[in-house]
Amino acid sequence: MEIVRVDSVSAVSGIGSSYNVNKIIPINMDMYPPTQAFEGFLSLIVVQMNTINASTEITIRVTTDAEGDKMIITDTKSDIFTGITTGTKGTAIFAMNNFVKLEDTNDLYCFAKTDTGTVTIEYIFMVYEGDR
Numbered sequence: 501m502e503i504v505r506v507d508s509v510s511a512v513s514g515i516g517s518s519y520n521v522n523k524i525i526p527i528n529m530d531m532y533p534p535t536q537a538f539e540g541f542l543s544l545i546v547v548q549m550n551t552i553n554a555s556t557e558i559t560i561r562v563t564t565d566a567e568g569d570k571m572i573i574t575d576t577k578s579d580i581f582t583g584i585t586t587g588t589k590g591t592a593i594f595a596m597n598n599f600v601k602l603e604d605t606n607d608l609y610c611f612a613k614t615d616t617g618t619v620t621i622e623y624i625f626m627v628y629e630g631d632r
Contacts, residue, residue: 510623511620511622511623512620512621514618515558515612515619515620516613516614516617516618517614517616517617518613519568519611519612520611520613521567525612525621526607526608527609527610527626528606528607529607529608531606534606535606536606537603538602538606539600539601540628541600541629541630542600542626542627543595543597543627543628543629544593544595544626544627545560545562545596546591546593546594546624547560547578547591547593547612547624548624548625549591549592549619549620549622550620550622551618551619551620552582552587552590552619553618553619555580555614555616555617555618555619556579556616557577557580557615558578558580558613558614558615558619559575559576559612559614560573560576560592560610561573561611561612562610563608563610564602564607564608566609572602572608573596576594578592578594579592580619600628608626610624
């Protein structure tokens with residue numbers, strides 16, 4: 501077993517107060533071989549944001565499908581903690597304590613919504629222990 505960090509690959513802007521299937525954040529769990537399903541102990545999800553506009557909380561949902569219907573993590577909320585030198589960049593951290601075993605995929609998808617206003621999610625990373 502190894503502790504692994506996997507990142508989402510691109511920023512998603514204009515995330516507002518409702519889930520939007522067009523604001524999907526794909527996370528490739530980098531399994532080898534690529535057809536191997538993900539299995540591991542998920543311990544931490546970090547959401548790094550910039551362009552925070554009036555938002556103080558963010559809720560995430562993690563799914564195995566790009567439509568957001570097959571959840572492995574249901575709606576989970578965190579405060580947004582802004583930077584020391586700027587109020588427009590911030591982080592939300594979700595402490596997880598669960599074993600995840602997917603049957604047929606190594607990809608996960610994250611959806612997010614704010615309490616009010618909008619944010620740009622710069623990236624998401626997940627820390628888990630498991631074999632790759």
